[in-house]
Amino acid sequence: MLQAADVSFGYRDELVVRNASVEVADDGFVGIIGPNGSGKTTLLRLLAGTRAPGSGRVTLDGVPLTSLTRTAVARRMAVVPQETQLAFEYSVLEVVLMGRYPHLGAFAVEGPSDIAVARHALESTGTLDLQDRAFSTLSGGEKQRVIIAAALAQLTADDPAIVVQPFRAATILLLDEPTAALDLKYQLSVAALLRTLHRGRRLAVVVSTHDLNFAASLCTSLVMLKKGQVMASGPVDEVLTPDRIRELYEVDAEVVRHPLTGNLTVTPLGTGARP
Amino acid sequence: MRPIQRRLGSTLALFGGLAAAAIVLGPLAGSTSISLGNVVDRSMPFEQNVDAQIFFVARLPRTLAGAMVGAMLASAGVVFQGLLRNPLATPFTLGVSAGAALGAMLAITFGASLAWLGLPLAPLASFAGSMCAVAVVYLLAGARHRGLSTNVLLLAGVTMNAFFSALILFVQYFADFAETFRILRWLMGDLDISSYQPLVTALPLVIVSFAIFAWLARPLNLLSLGTDAAETRGLDVTRAQRAAFFSASLATGAAVSVGGPVGFIGIIVPHLVRLLVGSDHRIVLPASALFGAAFLIACDAVARTIMAPLELPVGVITALIGGPFFLWLLVRRA
Amino acid sequence: MNTNLLPFVLFMSFVIVANRPLAVPQAQVQPRRIVSLIPAVTEMLFALGAGDRVAAVSNFDKFPPEVEKIPRVGALLDPNLERILSLKPDLVVVYHSQEDFRRQLDRAKIPTYIYTHAGLADVTATIRSVADRVGRGDKGRELATRIESQLGEIRRRAAGRPRPRTLIVFGRENYALRGIYASGGRGFIHDMVTLAGGDNVFADVQREAVQATSELILSRRPEVILELRADPLTPEEESKELAVWGQLASVPAVRNRRVHLVVDARTVIPGPRVAEGVETIFSRLHGGR
Numbered sequence: 001m002l003q004a005a006d007v008s009f010g011y012r013d014e015l016v017v018r019n020a021s022v023e024v025a026d027d028g029f030v031g032i033i034g035p036n037g038s039g040k041t042t043l044l045r046l047l048a049g050t051r052a053p054g055s056g057r058v059t060l061d062g063v064p065l066t067s068l069t070r071t072a073v074a075r076r077m078a079v080v081p082q083e084t085q086l087a088f089e090y091s092v093l094e095v096v097l098m099g100r101y102p103h104l105g106a107f108a109v110e111g112p113s114d115i116a117v118a119r120h121a122l123e124s125t126g127t128l129d130l131q132d133r134a135f136s137t138l139s140g141g142e143k144q145r146v147i148i149a150a151a152l153a154q155l156t157a158d159d160p161a162i163v164v165q166p167f168r169a170a171t172i173l174l175l176d177e178p179t180a181a182l183d184l185k186y187q188l189s190v191a192a193l194l195r196t197l198h199r200g201r202r203l204a205v206v207v208s209t210h211d212l213n214f215a216a217s218l219c220t221s222l223v224m225l226k227k228g229q230v231m232a233s234g235p236v237d238e239v240l241t242p243d244r245i246r247e248l249y250e251v252d253a254e255v256v257r258h259p260l261t262g263n264l265t266v267t268p269l270g271t272g273a274r275p
Numbered sequence: 276m277r278p279i280q281r282r283l284g285s286t287l288a289l290f291g292g293l294a295a296a297a298i299v300l301g302p303l304a305g306s307t308s309i310s311l312g313n314v315v316d317r318s319m320p321f322e323q324n325v326d327a328q329i330f331f332v333a334r335l336p337r338t339l340a341g342a343m344v345g346a347m348l349a350s351a352g353v354v355f356q357g358l359l360r361n362p363l364a365t366p367f368t369l370g371v372s373a374g375a376a377l378g379a380m381l382a383i384t385f386g387a388s389l390a391w392l393g394l395p396l397a398p399l400a401s402f403a404g405s406m407c408a409v410a411v412v413y414l415l416a417g418a419r420h421r422g423l424s425t426n427v428l429l430l431a432g433v434t435m436n437a438f439f440s441a442l443i444l445f446v447q448y449f450a451d452f453a454e455t456f457r458i459l460r461w462l463m464g465d466l467d468i469s470s471y472q473p474l475v476t477a478l479p480l481v482i483v484s485f486a487i488f489a490w491l492a493r494p495l496n497l498l499s500l501g502t503d504a505a506e507t508r509g510l511d512v513t514r515a516q517r518a519a520f521f522s523a524s525l526a527t528g529a530a531v532s533v534g535g536p537v538g539f540i541g542i543i544v545p546h547l548v549r550l551l552v553g554s555d556h557r558i559v560l561p562a563s564a565l566f567g568a569a570f571l572i573a574c575d576a577v578a579r580t581i582m583a584p585l586e587l588p589v590g591v592i593t594a595l596i597g598g599p600f601f602l603w604l605l606v607r608r609a
Numbered sequence: 610m611n612t613n614l615l616p617f618v619l620f621m622s623f624v625i626v627a628n629r630p631l632a633v634p635q636a637q638v639q640p641r642r643i644v645s646l647i648p649a650v651t652e653m654l655f656a657l658g659a660g661d662r663v664a665a666v667s668n669f670d671k672f673p674p675e676v677e678k679i680p681r682v683g684a685l686l687d688p689n690l691e692r693i694l695s696l697k698p699d700l701v702v703v704y705h706s707q708e709d710f711r712r713q714l715d716r717a718k719i720p721t722y723i724y725t726h727a728g729l730a731d732v733t734a735t736i737r738s739v740a741d742r743v744g745r746g747d748k749g750r751e752l753a754t755r756i757e758s759q760l761g762e763i764r765r766r767a768a769g770r771p772r773p774r775t776l777i778v779f780g781r782e783n784y785a786l787r788g789i790y791a792s793g794g795r796g797f798i799h800d801m802v803t804l805a806g807g808d809n810v811f812a813d814v815q816r817e818a819v820q821a822t823s824e825l826i827l828s829r830r831p832e833v834i835l836e837l838r839a840d841p842l843t844p845e846e847e848s849k850e851l852a853v854w855g856q857l858a859s860v861p862a863v864r865n866r867r868v869h870l871v872v873d874a875r876t877v878i879p880g881p882r883v884a885e886g887v888e889t890i891f892s893r894l895h896g897g898r
Contacts, residue, residue: 050506074509087360087499088554098496102509106490109279109557154508307828321859325827328859333824386783395785451669452685453780457788460820469786469823470856579824584814586822 001025002077002172002204007046007056016042018228019056024204026170029194031215031236032208034225035249040208041176043225047206048079048174074102078151080175084143086135092146093131096121099154114153121152125193141186144178148193155203172204173197179214187211191218216240216264224248240264279557286558290548290565294342297569301338302330304576306583332469339474340466340534341575341589342568345544347481347530349567350488352541353548353560354523357495358516359425362549363604366527366541369428369520370408370435375531377439377446378404380458384450397461398473398532405528408435413520423516425502464537464590466575473533480529485564487522491515492557499554537571537590539597544570546604639744640700640720644693646684647724649880650702651676653736656752656881657745664696671839672874672882694719700743729800732879733757752881759884760804763891767806770895775807776821776831776862779877784849786856791821797879798837805891807833826860833894834862839874847872869893 002024009017017039024030024047032040045051046058049065058065065073078099086095096118097110104110110118122128125145130138138146155171175194179187195218198205209215215222215236222239224231226248232239245253245266252269303311313319313326321327351366359368366372382400415431416423447455468474494515497505506512530537544567545559552558571589574596578587642664645651651666655673663676667684670676680696683689688710693701698719703711705725714721722742724735733753740749777798780790792798792809796817799809810829811819819825834854842850847870854863862868871893875886 045503048507050503070506070511071509074507077507079504079507081501081504084500084504087357088362088549090496090499090554094553094555095500098500098508101493101497104493109283112278115278305824306822307824309828322864325830325859329824329827332857332859333822333827337823383782395782395787397782397785397787448687453790455686456790457780457782460788465787467787467822467824579822584825586820586825 001170002047002058002060002206004043004047004053004058005056007043007053007058009042009046009051009053015054016228017046017053017225020046020225020228020230021056022047022223022230022233024172024206026202026204027198029198029205029218029220030207031219031222032206032225033210033212033215033222033248034231036210038225039228040210040225042228043223044079044174044176044206044208048077049073050079071102074154075157076155076170077172077174078154080144080147080151080173080178082177082180084135084147089134089136091131092122092127092133092135092138093118095135095146096131096150096153099150099152102154117156118149118153121149121156122146124152124197125149126189140181141183141189144182144186144190145193148173148175148190152197170202170204172206174206176208177210178207179209179211187214194218212240212245212266213263216266217261236264240266279555282552282555283558283561286552286562287565290562290569293569294346294565297572298338298342301341301572301576302334304580305329305334306579306586333467336468336471336474337466337575338572339471340468341572343474343477343481344466344530344534344537345540345567345569345571346564347484347526347567348537348540349544349548349563349570350485350560351523351526351530353545353556353563354488354491354495354519354526355541356545357491357498357556358519358523359429360499360501361429362546363542365539366523366530367436367536367538369412369432369524370439371405371524371527372531372536373436373439373443374408375401375405375528376462376536377443378402378407379461379535380443380446380450383458383461384446384454401535402528402532405524405531408439409521409524409528411435423513423520425516428520460588461535462590463588464535464593466534466571466589467586468533477529477533480525484522484526484529487518488526488560488564491519491522492560495519495556495560496554535590537593539593539600540567540571543593543597543600546600640698640742642696642698643700643702643743644682644696644698645670645702646682646688646707647702647704648672649732649878650722650724650735650739652878652880652882653739654743657736657740657743657748659743659745662743664698665693672878690714702739726879727797728795729760729797729804729879729883732797732883735879736881756881756884760887763884763887764804767804767891767895770806772806772808773832773867773894774810774830774861775802775894776810776826776829776834777802777807778821778834778836779818781836784853786823786853789821789826791819793817793819797883798877801876801883801887801890802835802894805887805894807835807890807894823857826857831860831862832865832867834860834868835890835893836868836870837876838870838872839877841872842870 004022100114223233258265309326314330378400382396386396412431416428574592575589578589578592644665665682736753777792793814793816794812875882
């Protein structure tokens with residue numbers, strides 16, 4: 001279980017995240033929602049361990065992240081950023097293989113099992129046919145799926161005997177605004193992919209997004225972040241109410257369970273001019 | 276894509292062969308014609324064997340210097356490009372060569388008063404100057420942020436270049452005509468070391484930098500994904516950046532102190548190598564070192580023979596190749 | 610004076626004076642305030658007895674001792690026009706290559722003497738020409754003839770002797786055999802050494818300066834190496850600088866200990882002391898120390 005306990009983080013006098021507490025269960029699918037500038041990305045970074053909190057602690061199965069080595073953390077947690085820009089030309093397979101580095105010794109190189117893991121990860125995201133393409137030539141959606149594959153390859157435990165191996169210990173996939181730059185079609189395919197991965201393996205997912213419907217369709221619990229503080233957190237139907245939405249976004253909205261999908265759907269009605 | 280071990284093996288074989296061929300053929304080129312038969316003739320005493328003297332005193336050290344300087348500048352170029360995440364970075368982008376030039380200039384202009392040292396001052400001063408520049412750039416870049424912000428690094432380096440260039444102009448004012456000319460010639464690069472001593476002196480620096488480069492290969496791959504992405508894949512980004520900065524600066528400073536600031540090797544070679552073998556630094560780094568050695572030896576051979584009996588400075592040849600190459604690069608990327 | 614005519618006379622005087630033909634500045638025969646940017650020419654002026662008329666010299670002038678007290682106004686690369694103008698010179702000795710500077714002086718209507726740097730024979734020609742220019746023509750011819758006969762005498766003494774292959778170095782890095790500049794087959798240094806009985810190893814190169822790499826030096830096998838320097842060295846510095854040549858131990862000159870540091874400004878200044886410079890070179894070439 002990944003847990004942030006009362007964490008704060010800021011630059012100089014400005015706190016971007018303030019006394020936030022988040023719990024991610026081993027089978028959790030947590031959505032972090034909030035307007036721009038509410039600290040979603042920073043909270044995600046704190047959870048992933050790329051930033052150390054100024055106060056409070058982030059622990060993985062009770063152990064503070066700061067006392068784990070970076071490679072140990074990397075084997076349990078992988079981050080899919082909003083955008084990936086490569087400085088040099090790498091092939092898709094090379095990019096995914098880089099996800100295997102936390103599993104290699106200092107001067108070791110990838111072996112056949114690593115390559116098999118990478119190929120399998122590409123297959124899970126439907127991008128195996130792209131493996132020899134140059135990464136920079138892919139479309140936004142393809143790139144996103146390749147990075148997800150790289151994250152999966154990173155989280156796959158290395159057992160040379162068995163190639164296709166569900167994750168042993170609970171692993172966590174963190175995604176920062178995964179659908180922000182995607183077409184509708186790719187938004188849906190990434191959502192379906194995440195759902196499959198979450199259900200099929202012992203994979204916890206944390207996704208930060210401003211797309212409420214996306215969050216509602218996938219997540220089991222939500223964390224509402226307003227100006228760096230956790231305004232509300234808990235199961236989706238408890239958190240996603242018109243009152244909360246008005247408080248968070250200053251927008252009137254209707255929250256209804258959709259007849260066809262069964263998911264909670266948020267329909268904005270107008271900007272709440274209430275003081 | 277073939278497994279990396281095989282790609283690495285075949286690449287090393289190819290480029291290693293190229294470098295070996297250059298080292299063997301390099302001493303055969305020169306501004307005067309010598310006979311190989313005489314060179315290996317053991318019966319003639321060395322003092323009378325001019326051909327052997329030219330081969331072993333003039334040409335062989337020069338070829339080895341070309342190999343060392345070429346290898347160091349090419350691999351330092353790869354590392355700087357990886358550190359700054361920009362394929363247009365060179366070993367001289369961050370002010371290393373400007374510091375070296377200032378050091379050498381001070382030695383050439385004012386060195387007579389430090390005559391009591393009795394040592395060749397210019398190489399020492401150029402190395403000291405380059406390390407000063409590096410230290411200042413590092414302090415500037417690390418001052419405000421945790422870790423090493425590459426943007427600030429770049430700005431600090433460009434600033435250092437400008438500042439040192441201004442100082443160079445200032446020192447130049449005090450130099451007389453002959454000294455000015457000598458400084459200009461130093462800036463064009465000079466591999467005529469005529470002794471193995473500078474190579475022996477620089478060897479520990481070479482070994483240290485190359486050892487760190489070997490460790491840096493995977494980290495540089497990860498860094499090209501972005502610093503956060505590298506961090507989440509288990510890399511200690513700050514440590515890797517520091518190691519990259521210092522090792523590449525060390526290699527550059529050592530190379531410049533041996534042969535002067537030979538330009539364009541640090542950008543031509545990495546680019547050509549990436550075109551041939553891809554971008555995996557575990558292959559690009561050793562391949563660039565070997566290709567850089569061969570390339571500089573070849574350029575120096577051209578410089579020595581194209582206007583015989585006069586010898587052009589090697590930097591002129593690398594610039595003549597480098598200028599059009601840069602243009603081609605820009606056009607290609609546009 | 611009839612006051613009615615005064616304005617008219619004044620006006621006519623003004624008209625006549627304003628319309629007088631402009632005298633070409635060079636027509637002056639006896640310049641009394643001379644600025645010399647060329648140390649060799651400064652020496653010539655003093656040797657011609659015109660030293661008291663030298664108003665300013667270059668930054669590099671060192672001889673005769675009197676120049677210590679004379680103001681400095683720059684040199685080849687950086688002549689200080691303002692300072693020169695403030696001294697109100699009536700003749701400025703400039704390098705041929707200082708084109709922009711010469712134009713500035715022409716615009717300021719200051720006469721110039723244009724000096725060209727060339728071979729040994731041009732030294733005495735320049736002495737004669739400078740002497741004529743400053744009105745000491747007889748003294749100039751006397752001085753030039755004396756120098757020519759001195760040179761002729763040295764040439765005769767050198768005639769019967771063997772001519773060693775000579776490398777003439779006039780610049781290199783301190784304590785290192787890097788950036789070595791040697792005399793090519795042109796210029797007064799080449800002429801001096803040739804006259805004194807040495808065979809310049811780079812006589813075939815039609816340039817004044819050759820960057821002598823180790824390969825070039827080894828292949829030309831000089832029997833004598835002369836390093837010409839103007840500034841003095843302590844004995845310690847001298848022995849350290851000589852020791853550096855050990856790196857090219859197989860060169861005949863090094864092997865036979867015939868590498869000489871010639872610390873004599875007269876060997877690098879193409880001025881009136883040039884014959885004494887050649888004498889120094891002669892003695893070093895033919896076994897003297």
